[in-house]
Amino acid sequence: MYKVVIVDDDRIIRKGLSSVIPWAEHGFELVGVAADGEEGLELIKANQPQIVISDIQMPFMNGLEMTKAIKDLDMNTKIILLTGYEDFKYAHEAIKLKAFDYLLKPVETSELIEKLIQASTELAIEYEKEAQISDSQAYFQQVFLKKLSHSSFTTTDLMKELHVLGIQPYGTCTTALYVKMDQVEFGSHFTLEGMKANLIEECKSVIAKREIEGYILHAEAEHFAIFLFDTEVTMESARARVDEITQEVRQNVEACFSTTVTISTGRRYPLIDGIGCSYLEAKKAMEFRHMMGTNRAFSIEEIEETNTEEMAIENRLVEELIRYISLGLPEKVALLLEGVKKDIISTKMVSLEEIILLAIRCIHLMLHEASIMAKTWDYTRFTQSESKLMKMQTIDEIFLEITNISIDLASFVKELNRNQKHSLVDKAIRFIKENYHESSVNLQMVAEQVHVSSAYLSNLFKVEKGFNFGDFLLETRMKKAMELFRTTDFKSYEVAEKVGYSNPQYFSSSFKKYTGYSPAEFKRLK
Numbered sequence: 001m002y003k004v005v006i007v008d009d010d011r012i013i014r015k016g017l018s019s020v021i022p023w024a025e026h027g028f029e030l031v032g033v034a035a036d037g038e039e040g041l042e043l044i045k046a047n048q049p050q051i052v053i054s055d056i057q058m059p060f061m062n063g064l065e066m067t068k069a070i071k072d073l074d075m076n077t078k079i080i081l082l083t084g085y086e087d088f089k090y091a092h093e094a095i096k097l098k099a100f101d102y103l104l105k106p107v108e109t110s111e112l113i114e115k116l117i118q119a120s121t122e123l124a125i126e127y128e129k130e131a132q133i134s135d136s137q138a139y140f141q142q143v144f145l146k147k148l149s150h151s152s153f154t155t156t157d158l159m160k161e162l163h164v165l166g167i168q169p170y171g172t173c174t175t176a177l178y179v180k181m182d183q184v185e186f187g188s189h190f191t192l193e194g195m196k197a198n199l200i201e202e203c204k205s206v207i208a209k210r211e212i213e214g215y216i217l218h219a220e221a222e223h224f225a226i227f228l229f230d231t232e233v234t235m236e237s238a239r240a241r242v243d244e245i246t247q248e249v250r251q252n253v254e255a256c257f258s259t260t261v262t263i264s265t266g267r268r269y270p271l272i273d274g275i276g277c278s279y280l281e282a283k284k285a286m287e288f289r290h291m292m293g294t295n296r297a298f299s300i301e302e303i304e305e306t307n308t309e310e311m312a313i314e315n316r317l318v319e320e321l322i323r324y325i326s327l328g329l330p331e332k333v334a335l336l337l338e339g340v341k342k343d344i345i346s347t348k349m350v351s352l353e354e355i356i357l358l359a360i361r362c363i364h365l366m367l368h369e370a371s372i373m374a375k376t377w378d379y380t381r382f383t384q385s386e387s388k389l390m391k392m393q394t395i396d397e398i399f400l401e402i403t404n405i406s407i408d409l410a411s412f413v414k415e416l417n418r419n420q421k422h423s424l425v426d427k428a429i430r431f432i433k434e435n436y437h438e439s440s441v442n443l444q445m446v447a448e449q450v451h452v453s454s455a456y457l458s459n460l461f462k463v464e465k466g467f468n469f470g471d472f473l474l475e476t477r478m479k480k481a482m483e484l485f486r487t488t489d490f491k492s493y494e495v496a497e498k499v500g501y502s503n504p505q506y507f508s509s510s511f512k513k514y515t516g517y518s519p520a521e522f523k524r525l526k
Contacts, residue, residue: 004050008058039060141219176226199224337406437480481496492508492520
């Protein structure tokens with residue numbers, strides 16, 4: 001409902017308007033009435049109404065003065081002015097102040113209701129436009145962060161990218177922070193995006209209090225990035241300033257929103273070009289959140305300083321375990337896990353909790369890999385493994401659980417590799433169907449995946465399947481785009497990204513050539 005406030009020095013008119021108009025029936029809520037402009041302004045500040053109905057001639061502060069004060073507050077409020085004087089100067093002044101409308105007393109109830117509905121309609125259109133702009137900004141911020149993760153920029157290109165996002169740093173030194181929400185479900189009070197918006201505003205408030213320039217960019221899901229820019233200061237003072245910001249953000253988030261965030265920090269670089277390096281370091285540091293703990297702030301330097309035996313064991317296990325499973329080598333899997341277990345026992349410095357976390361991470365990775373290379377493997381038999389691991393008390397129990405799952409998956413992959421004999425083109429097609437959403441997919445990349453030259457693979461497509469590689473990739477992406485338009489409310493640029501197009505305009509052009517319809521026209525066919 002749209003909130004309404006009435007301001008009029010005539011008690012009878014205030015009472016009449018309050019009681020005669022069926023507010024709720026038309027989608028409005030009367031949140032207060034006031035007898036003069038000063039009282040009305042305080043009421044408006046407290047209730048933030050979308051619509052104000054006000055007399056012009058009132059004591060202390062008249063309606064025009066109050067309108068100007070409301071506009072100075074930068075409130076998106078529609079103001080309907082009333083007057084008993086048919087004097088053009090009031091109407092002229094109301095127009096200058098951009099009041100929504102101007103009505104002469106006595107006002108017909110039906111006429112006022114009509115103006116209220118017109119005001120609410122205009123508000124709805126404005127809110128929709130603001131939401132579209134906000135969605136677009138969040139989308140382009142995510143695109144930039146992806147580029148920052150996978151591309152290198154010249155200083156000129158980087159400044160252009162930042163300018164598009166409204167980032168014009170005055171300082172040359174930069175530090176990147178990566179923030180992860182520790183909670184993703186908030187009951188009926190907040191959606192993930194709603195809470196994320198609140199946390200971003202809190203971060204902006206904390207940064208604004210300091211002599212440092214900060215910009216916050218949306219990353220995917222429960223993440224966002226912070227870029228801090230400052231002038232030349234000592235490393236110690238820069239680190240202290242970042243520590244102050246991260247500490248205050250964490251404290252305020254917990255106090256105000258009853259949730260927590262984890263913040264990782266990249267190095268500070270003396271030139272703007274270092275923004276990409278700092279961001280990648282901050283993201284890399286966040287990968288160790290499971291070891292460093294949640295509701296904490298830590299830097300890439302701390303991670304690197306914590307170069308413990310446990311980390312070396314974990315890295316070795318994860319890399320080799322996945323490699324042996326993907327090759328379908330259950331015997332190698334068993335030997336690897338037995339060797340890692342002996343290494344852990346020999347160190348005598350690894351806690352039970354750390355071993356359990358290691359085991360859980362391995363299981364999650366295996367289930368993820370299985371979803372890619374062994375889609376028909378019955379992983380449901382192991383869905384309770386995590387809860388079982390949390391209750392285990394010995395290293396033998398823990399490693400027996402990991403070994404059973406690993407060998408089972410590796411054996412399944414071995415059998416899969418034996419029974420499934422795909423031609424090179426079939427393998428290429430499977431790769432395309434699994435990766436079409438990546439904008440980097442092209443003939444060269446797919447050829448490398450199946451270990452042949454791009455020219456040879458192109459010829460194979462024509463000979464074995466009777467169509468070109470490019471035609472198949474386009475068809476795969478367009479069919480998925482059509483499916484998304486039919487089954488979701490995604491915007492055109494969102495669909496473009498989900499089917500592998502980094503340029504929404506090029507996607508729209510390709511879509512029209514393929515279907516004969518623009519994305520907007522196709523969506524209306526639903």
